[in-house]
Amino acid sequence: MRLDRRMIVDAMLGLARDEPHTRITFKRLGEALGVDATAMYRHFRNKDELTRAALDRITGWATDAGRASSGSWRQRLETHLMRTAELALEYPSIGAEGAIIDPVGPGDTSAVEFMLEMLAESGLRDAELLRAYAAISGFALSQSSALAHDVLRNPTAARDGSEPWISTFGSINLTEYPLVNEHRDALLAMDGMTVYRAGISAILDAVEMRQAAARPVA
Amino acid sequence: MRLDRRMIVDAMLGLARDEPHTRITFKRLGEALGVDATAMYRHFRNKDELTRAALDRITGWATDAGRASSGSWRQRLETHLMRTAELALEYPSIGAEGAIIDPVGPGDTSAVEFMLEMLAESGLRDAELLRAYAAISGFALSQSSALAHDVLRNPTAARDGSEPWISTFGSINLTEYPLVNEHRDALLAMDGMTVYRAGISAILDAVEMRQAAARPVA
DNA sequence: ACCTGAACACCGTTCAAGT
DNA sequence: ACCTGAACACCGTTCAAGT
Numbered sequence: 001m002r003l004d005r006r007m008i009v010d011a012m013l014g015l016a017r018d019e020p021h022t023r024i025t026f027k028r029l030g031e032a033l034g035v036d037a038t039a040m041y042r043h044f045r046n047k048d049e050l051t052r053a054a055l056d057r058i059t060g061w062a063t064d065a066g067r068a069s070s071g072s073w074r075q076r077l078e079t080h081l082m083r084t085a086e087l088a089l090e091y092p093s094i095g096a097e098g099a100i101i102d103p104v105g106p107g108d109t110s111a112v113e114f115m116l117e118m119l120a121e122s123g124l125r126d127a128e129l130l131r132a133y134a135a136i137s138g139f140a141l142s143q144s145s146a147l148a149h150d151v152l153r154n155p156t157a158a159r160d161g162s163e164p165w166i167s168t169f170g171s172i173n174l175t176e177y178p179l180v181n182e183h184r185d186a187l188l189a190m191d192g193m194t195v196y197r198a199g200i201s202a203i204l205d206a207v208e209m210r211q212a213a214a215r216p217v218a
Numbered sequence: 219m220r221l222d223r224r225m226i227v228d229a230m231l232g233l234a235r236d237e238p239h240t241r242i243t244f245k246r247l248g249e250a251l252g253v254d255a256t257a258m259y260r261h262f263r264n265k266d267e268l269t270r271a272a273l274d275r276i277t278g279w280a281t282d283a284g285r286a287s288s289g290s291w292r293q294r295l296e297t298h299l300m301r302t303a304e305l306a307l308e309y310p311s312i313g314a315e316g317a318i319i320d321p322v323g324p325g326d327t328s329a330v331e332f333m334l335e336m337l338a339e340s341g342l343r344d345a346e347l348l349r350a351y352a353a354i355s356g357f358a359l360s361q362s363s364a365l366a367h368d369v370l371r372n373p374t375a376a377r378d379g380s381e382p383w384i385s386t387f388g389s390i391n392l393t394e395y396p397l398v399n400e401h402r403d404a405l406l407a408m409d410g411m412t413v414y415r416a417g418i419s420a421i422l423d424a425v426e427m428r429q430a431a432a433r434p435v436a
Numbered sequence: 437a438c439c440t441g442a443a444c445a446c447c448g449t450t451c452a453a454g455t
Numbered sequence: 456a457c458c459t460g461a462a463c464a465c466c467g468t469t470c471a472a473g474t
Contacts, residue, residue, distance in 0.1 A: 002457085025447070036459050038449075043457095047448065099364035102385055109390050109398060112405075116397035130404050134383070135417040142360035146317035165352070167320055172327050179334035180327060186348050187330075199353040199421065206420040209427045220438080243466070254440050256468075261438095265467065440473070447466065454459070 001035045005043050005053065008033065012054045016091040021155045024093050052104045054094045058087045060107025063114050073121035074204055080114060081140045085196050088144035089159045095148030098141045112137070123211045132207050139199045147192045161193025219253045223261050223271065226251070230272045234309040239373045242311050270322045272312045276305045278325025281332050291339035292422055298332060299358050303414050306362035307377045313366030316359045330355070341429045350425050357417045365410045379411025 011032045015024050022028075026047065030037040044050040066080025088095025103109045112133075119132050151157045166187050174181040229250045233242050240246075244265065248255035262268040284298025306313025321327045330351075337350050369375045384405050392399040 023447095026449090027447085038451095038460080039458055041449075099360070099367055101364075101383055103387055103390060105390070109387070109392070109395050113395040113398050116401065120397065127404075130401060130408065131416045132420070134408060134413040135420040138361050138364070138383075138413040138417050139357050142317070142364040143356050145364070146319075146356070146360040149317055165319055165356075169321055169327070172321060172323070174327070177327050177331040179338065180331050183334065183348060186345075190348065190352060195352040195356040198349045199356050202350070202353040202424040203417065203420040205424040206427070209424070241466095244468090245466085256441080256470095257439055259468075438474085440471105442469105442471090444469080445467095448464095450461105450463080452459105452461090455457085 001033060003033065003035060003039060003043060008040055008043055008050065009054050009057060012050065013057065013091060013094065016054070016093045020090075020092045020151055020159055021157070022093070023152065049104075051094065051097050052100060052102075054091075055097055055100070056103075056105035056107035058091055058094055058107070059084070059111045060105075062087055063107065063111045066114050066118075073118040074208065077115065077118040077136075077204070078200065080111075080118075081136070081200050082197075084111075084140050085144045085147060085161065085193065088148040089151060089161055092148040092151040092159070096145055096152050098145035098148065101137075101141060119207065122207055123214070124207065128210075132203075135203050135206075136200070139203060143196050143199060147196065150192060161196065162191045164188060165190050165192050165195045219251060221251065221253060221257060221261060226258055226261055226268065227272050227275060230268060231275065231309060231312065234272070234311045238308075238310045238369055238377055239375070240311070241370065267322075269312065269315050270318060270320075272309075273315055273318070274321075274323035274325040276309055276312055276325070277302070277329045278323075280305055281325065281329045284332050284336075291336040292426065295333065295336040295354075295422070296418065298329075298336075299354070299418050300415075302329075302358050303362045303365060303379065303411065306366040307369060307379055310366040310369040310377070314363055314370050316363035316366065319355075319359060337425065340425055341432070342425065346428075350421075353421050353424075354418070357421060361414050361417060365414065368410060379414065380409045382406060383408050383410050383413045 008029070011029055012024060015028060015032055019028075026037040026040055030039060033039075040050060044053070062080055062083040065083040066076055069076045069079040088098055103112060115133055115137055116129065119129055119136075124132050147161060150163055151159055154163070157163050168188075169180075169184070174184060180187070226247070229247055230242060233246060233250055237246075244255040244258055248257060251257075258268060262271070280298055280301040283301040284294055287294045287297040306316055321330060333351055333355055334347065337347055337354075342350050365379060365381075368381055369377055372381070375381050386406075387398075387402070392402060398405070
């Protein structure tokens with residue numbers, strides 16, 4: 001079998017989607033490719049580099065979805081961000097590494113470009129633009145990674161973001177925590193994607209409200 | 219040596235602080251406690267349970283800092299959230315697991331209670347209260363975890379949040395990405411704690427602006 | 437009841453050997 | 456030039472044996 005980087009990344013993505021509750025090993029990857037477990041070292045320096053390459057692909061897909069969408073800058077940005085979380089959940093073992101931010105390829109870089117584009121369209125400039133980008137990108141990546149981690153770790157977890165964010169209060173006596181106790185059921189009913197949406201909405205609300213305040217009669 | 223859960227958690231926290239760039243193993247933990255590597259299984263079901271217990275302690279400290287602080291609800295909440303990130307950076311191998319949210323002890327639960335308290339003080343109720351809590355808590359935990367992960371993975375990383383969020387664009391030709399290219403230096407200059415602050419500020423701005431709109435003449 | 441230590445089933449990674 | 460496979464240095468975890 002003659003390998004190249006693209007084939008290996010393809011195989012890794014396939015495994016990530018088909019075996020969502022297990023970490024990908026070189027052994028498993030070699031089996032899928034019909035190749036020895038150590039053959040990948042000819043093409044990637046180590047597993048981290050391979051994982052990042054796979055992540056770059058996923059990030060590129062999310063950006064494509066954003067670029068293909070229409071509507072206001074906010075709608076398009078939200079499409080991109082929702083797709084980011086969905087793909088992290090669909091490829092959990094890749095998405096779990098998503099908090100790693102250094103752009104390694106065209107997917108990562110075009111994602112940054114797209115987010116800056118949308119936020120620039122909202123009217124933000126310079127330092128404010130970068131602050132908004134940092135807030136949104138930081139949230140989207142780290143929270144997507146957390147959602148993916150949950151799927152990876154929990155063998156029965158669904159992959160649509162419907163996993164409860166808090167699944168149990170264990171044996172904790174909640175009478176000492178009146179507000180937790182009061183909202184106990186609502187907290188347990190909240191799923192991962194709801195938390196994700198709440199964060200995205202809050203940050204984008206802040207961006208919009210700031211813009212509305214800056215130009216009141218636009 | 220006679221162990222108990224508290225001693226083991228103490229030892230784990232000590233190792234996490236003293237050896238910030240290595241994952242904690244049972245072997246290393248056993249050495250630190252003068253005990254066999256497998257002795258911990260008498261007290262914790264597995265490593266995950268132990269790690270969560272250590273995380274519960276850190277979370278408790280962050281909450282104590284919030285409770286001990288004074289000022290507006292926003293100032294107190296920000297104190298708590300900044301302390302959450304600082305502690306994740308101080309104990310990287312523990313903080314890196316921070317995206318795990320299920321409350322396992324008094325630290326976790328009192329943190330939820332404190333956040334709900336501060337947001338209730340801002341005037342939020344019911345569904346809006348929970349949405350704001352979800353956004354803030356989700357961001358703080360997952361982004362803190364990402365910051366800790368960065369320290370853990372990078373042997374030369376500082377632990378004060380001053381690591382660049384994006385450390386390199388590698389060999390990517392940025393001429394295809396005009397906005398990235400334009401803001402290249404500013405992006406590379408942005409550190410992890412700046413990203414964290416940006417997210418927290420944006421979400422809390424949204425909470426405040428919503429409140430200001432709801433009661434315009436308060 | 438609690439700690440020990442051998443053992444198991446893995447990992448990622450290196451490197452000399454093959455083709 | 457690229458893949459193989461043995462080998463290394465680890466991991467978390469189990470379990471029979473000690474005390």
